[in-house]
Amino acid sequence: MTDPAPVRLLAVAPQLDVATAVALVVLAAIAAGVSAFAGLGVTRAQVTAAARATLQLAVVALVVGAVLRSLVLASLFVLVMLLVAAATSARRLGVSTAQAPWAVLAIAAGVAPVLAVTLALGVLPLNPVGVLPYAGIVIGGAMAAATLTGRRAAQELELQRPQYEAALAVGLTPAEATGLVLQPHAAEGLVPGLDQTRTVGLVTLPGAFVGVLLGGGSATDAASAQLLVLVGLLAAQAVTAAVVLRLVAGRRLLRADLQRALPT
Known part of the structure; x- marks a missing residue:
């Protein structure tokens, strides 16, 4: 029945x-x-x-x-989503066009392992219907992590310039001094994803869960799909945030005015 x-x-x-x-x-x-x-x-x-x-x-x-009729076309569409996400994040961070490829790298670094694991284990079918929706969700989450992490990093470097300069004075390299300033706030870009995962089912029923139910799936199927999304987002956002912090420390993803203002 x-x-x-x-x-x-x-x-x-x-x-x-x-x-x-x-x-x-x-x-x-x-x-x-x-x-x-x-x-x-x-x-x-x-x-x-x-x-x-x-x-x-x-x-x-x-x-x-x-x-959705072609895996090749779906893959190209995923690439377009990735490029748009990187351009959006770069614009929000206020970095130059020349630095935008680093935003692509940061977001792709978070998305790639998540897709690789889910496809390699057969959790997602290697077809357009399986790849495209999941990739879009993960790319969006990685974009948010890149933007939040990068913006907070820039704010902290502005506010804590004296601490940065003090770290240089005792012999730290610019990258080490930047890391010292940013480390206490490194995880703040991950807070929205963590809160969403902690409260799933208690505060909201997220999109993947509701989507599976509306599609005729069982509640168990819906829960499995939502877990795959939430935990995948945790992984993608953690990798992206870590890469963004490294790029900021290396002056590869940092506003021009901060690059000029911060001594080396």
Whole structure:
């Protein structure tokens, strides 16, 4: 006898219709209206973000429908996601275009082992449907870790320049002095992922869990899929954060003004 729960969940999955469109407009209006009323200063950004998301997802839906027919096309799409993630992170970090390839390296360093392990063990099937969604989630998580870690590193180097200079004065190299300043705050870029993993199922039911249920899978299948996502994100973000810190210490992923301001 089949479990009726997935059937009930499928019945409430949102459809692309007028009601959904109205709901999206109302929700965006609430976000923008509250921001304007409270003086948060992001009203225009919220409206723009909602509009961009709508346009981008419409295009992505068409593209993904095509690339899911070919593993080669899906792999190319993963590469595009990686490059966009690196460009976004580099922009948030305020680094030069010449340093952007280092952002690619940091994010790829986190994503590659996660995909390698899951594919090598057969946890994910080597096909577009198996690779593309998981790779997208992991790339997004690694991008967030790169941005948070890099921004906090730059802030600490600005705030703790005297400590950095003192470390140089006692004979440490610039890389060692940078590492000394950054070490107490090294893990702060990982906090959101840690909190999400610690509270999964207690605070929220994340996307992978709900997606499997809406697709007709069992609760056990949904839990397995979500664990694969969360633990994969922990691994990817840890590697990416570690690489970013090394790159910052080596002045390869650091704003130009800080490079000029910090003595060597």
